[in-house]
Amino acid sequence: MNRASMNNPARSRRSLLPALVLAPALLIAAGACGVPTGEDSFSEIPGGEVLFDLDATSTSTSSTTTTTTLPEAPTTTDPEATTTPIRLDPVEIFFLSRGRLQRIELGLPTGFSPDQVADILEAGPPEDVALDTLIEKGLIVSSVESEGVLTVDLDREIFRRIASFDQAEAIGQILMTMISSLRRVGQVAFTLDGVPTAVKKGNNLLADVGEALSYDDYVVLLAEVPASPRTTGTTVAPTTSED
16 A cells, blocks of 8 residues: 555545455356366256257267279280291102002191101001001101212011012102102112112012112002103105206
């Protein structure tokens, strides 16, 4: 309290009066706005008086789903498979029709060897062709060419199983097939287990041991004998001279 108030008691009482009047009001307000404590201080609000549906019970469960999107695999297109056709060269294989040599044309890859020709011959005629053969599998052991002559080595045991009267046709099958299919071959000689031997010609006569035989030696056995080339000549009228 300042000195002026001490000297003037009446003024001092007037200053305290408003404070004394407001004090009870503040106490009442504080009591009304205080935060209640304890179970007894709470009361249930009737459902009809609750605003904004605050008492509504939610039955849905909120969940967050994470979706992972994988990148699409690149589409790869395989290049079209390209195949190069194998070039086949014609070969003439001889089989038998009623004891006569009959040729059929087959194919082998370019650059084929005498052994490949022998394999086709030993395989026998195609099923859809009405032909026979005297050449058993394994009869032709090897074929070696030198200076136009093909030396064919035969298995002795298999060759002996061929009847004597059929041997000319069997030899003819081999010789005609090799000469017709192999460009560098003009003659064929035969061995048995590596030893030079004599074989029958197409006329059933026995060749010399190790003799190189030709196409013409077996032409008589062909089912279709090729026609001989015709020779054309010019007819010249005789001339007369006048005396």
